[in-house]
Amino acid sequence: MAKQKQQQSETITPMEQDYAAWYQDVVRQGDLAEAAEVVKGCMVIKPHGYAIWEKIQAQLDKRFKETGHKNAYFPLFIPESFIKREAEHVEGFSPELAVVTVAGGKQLEEPLVVRPTSETIIGHFFSKWIGSWRDLPLLINQWANIVRWELRTRLFLRTTEFLWQEGHTAHASHEESLAETLQMLAVYAEFAEQWMAMPVIKGVKTESEKFAGALKSYCIEAMMQNGLALQAGTSHDLGQNFGKAFDVKFQNADKQLEYVWQTSWGVSTRLIGALVMSHSDDRGLVLPPKLAPIHAAIVPIYRKAHEKEAVCAKADALAAELRDAGLAVEVDNREELRPGAKYFHWEQRGVPVRVEIGPRDIKDDAVMIKRRDADDKQKVPMAELTATLTALMETMQADLFAAAKKRLEDNTVLVDSHDDFIAMMEPVTAERGGGKFAMVQWCGSPECEAKLKETKATIRCVPLEDRHGGGGACLVCGKDSPQRVVTGKAY
Amino acid sequence: MAKQKQQQSETITPMEQDYAAWYQDVVRQGDLAEAAEVVKGCMVIKPHGYAIWEKIQAQLDKRFKETGHKNAYFPLFIPESFIKREAEHVEGFSPELAVVTVAGGKQLEEPLVVRPTSETIIGHFFSKWIGSWRDLPLLINQWANIVRWELRTRLFLRTTEFLWQEGHTAHASHEESLAETLQMLAVYAEFAEQWMAMPVIKGVKTESEKFAGALKSYCIEAMMQNGLALQAGTSHDLGQNFGKAFDVKFQNADKQLEYVWQTSWGVSTRLIGALVMSHSDDRGLVLPPKLAPIHAAIVPIYRKAHEKEAVCAKADALAAELRDAGLAVEVDNREELRPGAKYFHWEQRGVPVRVEIGPRDIKDDAVMIKRRDADDKQKVPMAELTATLTALMETMQADLFAAAKKRLEDNTVLVDSHDDFIAMMEPVTAERGGGKFAMVQWCGSPECEAKLKETKATIRCVPLEDRHGGGGACLVCGKDSPQRVVTGKAY
Numbered sequence: 001m002a003k004q005k006q007q008q009s010e011t012i013t014p015m016e017q018d019y020a021a022w023y024q025d026v027v028r029q030g031d032l033a034e035a036a037e038v039v040k041g042c043m044v045i046k047p048h049g050y051a052i053w054e055k056i057q058a059q060l061d062k063r064f065k066e067t068g069h070k071n072a073y074f075p076l077f078i079p080e081s082f083i084k085r086e087a088e089h090v091e092g093f094s095p096e097l098a099v100v101t102v103a104g105g106k107q108l109e110e111p112l113v114v115r116p117t118s119e120t121i122i123g124h125f126f127s128k129w130i131g132s133w134r135d136l137p138l139l140i141n142q143w144a145n146i147v148r149w150e151l152r153t154r155l156f157l158r159t160t161e162f163l164w165q166e167g168h169t170a171h172a173s174h175e176e177s178l179a180e181t182l183q184m185l186a187v188y189a190e191f192a193e194q195w196m197a198m199p200v201i202k203g204v205k206t207e208s209e210k211f212a213g214a215l216k217s218y219c220i221e222a223m224m225q226n227g228l229a230l231q232a233g234t235s236h237d238l239g240q241n242f243g244k245a246f247d248v249k250f251q252n253a254d255k256q257l258e259y260v261w262q263t264s265w266g267v268s269t270r271l272i273g274a275l276v277m278s279h280s281d282d283r284g285l286v287l288p289p290k291l292a293p294i295h296a297a298i299v300p301i302y303r304k305a306h307e308k309e310a311v312c313a314k315a316d317a318l319a320a321e322l323r324d325a326g327l328a329v330e331v332d333n334r335e336e337l338r339p340g341a342k343y344f345h346w347e348q349r350g351v352p353v354r355v356e357i358g359p360r361d362i363k364d365d366a367v368m369i370k371r372r373d374a375d376d377k378q379k380v381p382m383a384e385l386t387a388t389l390t391a392l393m394e395t396m397q398a399d400l401f402a403a404a405k406k407r408l409e410d411n412t413v414l415v416d417s418h419d420d421f422i423a424m425m426e427p428v429t430a431e432r433g434g435g436k437f438a439m440v441q442w443c444g445s446p447e448c449e450a451k452l453k454e455t456k457a458t459i460r461c462v463p464l465e466d467r468h469g470g471g472g473a474c475l476v477c478g479k480d481s482p483q484r485v486v487t488g489k490a491y
Numbered sequence: 492m493a494k495q496k497q498q499q500s501e502t503i504t505p506m507e508q509d510y511a512a513w514y515q516d517v518v519r520q521g522d523l524a525e526a527a528e529v530v531k532g533c534m535v536i537k538p539h540g541y542a543i544w545e546k547i548q549a550q551l552d553k554r555f556k557e558t559g560h561k562n563a564y565f566p567l568f569i570p571e572s573f574i575k576r577e578a579e580h581v582e583g584f585s586p587e588l589a590v591v592t593v594a595g596g597k598q599l600e601e602p603l604v605v606r607p608t609s610e611t612i613i614g615h616f617f618s619k620w621i622g623s624w625r626d627l628p629l630l631i632n633q634w635a636n637i638v639r640w641e642l643r644t645r646l647f648l649r650t651t652e653f654l655w656q657e658g659h660t661a662h663a664s665h666e667e668s669l670a671e672t673l674q675m676l677a678v679y680a681e682f683a684e685q686w687m688a689m690p691v692i693k694g695v696k697t698e699s700e701k702f703a704g705a706l707k708s709y710c711i712e713a714m715m716q717n718g719l720a721l722q723a724g725t726s727h728d729l730g731q732n733f734g735k736a737f738d739v740k741f742q743n744a745d746k747q748l749e750y751v752w753q754t755s756w757g758v759s760t761r762l763i764g765a766l767v768m769s770h771s772d773d774r775g776l777v778l779p780p781k782l783a784p785i786h787a788a789i790v791p792i793y794r795k796a797h798e799k800e801a802v803c804a805k806a807d808a809l810a811a812e813l814r815d816a817g818l819a820v821e822v823d824n825r826e827e828l829r830p831g832a833k834y835f836h837w838e839q840r841g842v843p844v845r846v847e848i849g850p851r852d853i854k855d856d857a858v859m860i861k862r863r864d865a866d867d868k869q870k871v872p873m874a875e876l877t878a879t880l881t882a883l884m885e886t887m888q889a890d891l892f893a894a895a896k897k898r899l900e901d902n903t904v905l906v907d908s909h910d911d912f913i914a915m916m917e918p919v920t921a922e923r924g925g926g927k928f929a930m931v932q933w934c935g936s937p938e939c940e941a942k943l944k945e946t947k948a949t950i951r952c953v954p955l956e957d958r959h960g961g962g963g964a965c966l967v968c969g970k971d972s973p974q975r976v977v978t979g980k981a982y
Binding site: 036038039042043044045046050051053054070072073074075077078079082094095096097098099100101102104105111112114121124125134140145147149151161163336 | 530533534561567568569573589591596640652
């Protein structure tokens, strides 16, 4: 509970007034992270933010292992020549590289790149490890830090260094690698919806938006509260591109040499930004209970010394009971703060429920509870507190998802005229909301995609599930379009 | 279970013949790690090695949290000027730094150092976060990768990049920070002994061996099988050194400004090297059950098709039963390998127990089990298998610790003449064993320490617990010595 020496304003800019400022305020007041102003574009992930990341990690790691993947760790540094071996890859990543040129007091003969992603170095080792079809599939995941030199950064959403996981797998056929790509996309979607309470659209990126070096990039796209799109996770069908660049061959059952078929897939600390912008409000952070590091904060209320003893003892007893039921509970015993300041503190940190207990409550054998996502308080008999809060966690998780889902649906519109599209997506200066997803017919040509991009919007993805009744005429050229695609302004 | 395309020799050099070669062979055949030959001094931690690291992490992380620490994450990059602020720190770390000079296609104005440890960057943020005595103690831990440009590297023991945890705490008094330093040293010692089955000596480093910037460095020292010492963990009493360098002040209860008192403490993937060199043998890796990713490997044995079905079904049923009891079990169904090759495979990977099951065993309602650290097999009724293996895990854990403890005691000798010391510690070309710890009297002067160092030995630590009867005459100068110190050759 460290406080900032130079206290910044504790207020939060209203969302409607300036969404970007609101986001920054919520992250700061939620004690999630702060900009590492001395290292351009980097951030410090503070304990409360890191605790959310640990919860994300634990859930994803479990799913990766259940689907047969094993964790490993590859070097942070990649020889510069490796990055250049795959033509599209080098083009995509060159502008963003941080390069070590001096080490141990000497100029390096070959500069080392700080990994912007690990397909190349892992490809190198796959070529050493894989010899026969019996070595396949090879299913690896890595939890690591990544560096991409970004010009415009924003806490969690886009930082020079970030934390992520990157899965890297090799298979004997394209059928298998494609199945893996889609399986991991489904893992991400299930996690986003069931744990982050964030509805997502599964889709495939266009050629111009795909990962540098992939055959096809699949993604989950989410809608933030201001209607902007956020790419929350990607799963790449790499085909044989990196297999060829790094000579990753295997002998098939017929004793013939073939290149392996690879995949890679990742999500990052960006998910924390997505979480913030899915549920929080003008009072600060709101967290879905399944990812909240603290489920309940108990605030004892008293004026006199003799009250204090009884109230604090009861608060501790209730906390113990709730902890036994699997809830993470904090009792806020700080002497220097009034109850109101404590409410404010836990509210800004997104704790799902607050429990208030005073001398009167002890007499009544009941406590007041306050849901983070509701305005009114509720009186609950102490004997029912554990059952009530346990049920509340499920309700709140479901309610947050339902609200986000409704927002996504309400702000997804069908657009069938290019002029309407331009009017809707015209450049906006502030991110004040008003953003929507426009489902438009697109013929698939890069030319028409470029036309659409003349606004601030891009094609976010071609959804895997067509919920809008099939094909029609391309919004731009009028030629045949197989289905509607998701367009929107994006982070 | 990926195999190396270019199969290296699968044999392991006998320990007695060449301990260093033995170590390398055990790590390779145990599938723990391999040198990343394309990135000087770096390694790839392979899935089996990483699974051990995950077990180490889980246990330590639990202990850190139980003692009130919270995890956070600080930038990988540190401004070069930060490293220079603490005089001893810069002297100690400058020769080992990897430096990013180019990023995003441009020369950086101030080069960024890849963190060799994080006291400086964390000191910077502590100065922002700490204002009053109410903000103290601040108890932070970070799991991260670290880079130190080493000339001579060895897998796990000393690599250019390694994984570790670094605790960083700030306190209101030296009494408190010292208590923290010793508490974390005790956490490391308990983990080393109870989980790694590796006895350690808790002690304090001499001035010349302490961490660059610390007031005092405490350590746990272990003895490897060849008698060499390995520093397995350190806990530093930083005093106010970094507080002064980074202006980390707090207002005390009397409203006066004081510098905080800091600690830092860390263990790294080096522990995996220590684990290998504590228990393994000429047949390969031996792992204490508490840190073994797989507790039992079941090998089905059959010749004919109808046997196969029954044997494999029984193997799966036994595995399910063992898993229900909390054991991690692999059933080795690989078609292409004979049972002997499978025994070899699991033996080299240090799996604590192997279970063999064939048609005859099914008839007998019993299986053969083979402890990794014993030569003979044992027939166990199937109904008793779970209870037997569960008990065996405890026995084996205790036996490995007892053996390591005996080795440490047998190879710790009292030496009271400088000539004997020189004869004992004279330079050896290969690490063939024969190393011992010599407990010698030392007056505490740097001059006498330098004399001792003229051999290949160093003072490993001044033990916190004096088990050798107090003071005497310094081995070198004959002046008063308060107690015996541990000397030995070290990794």
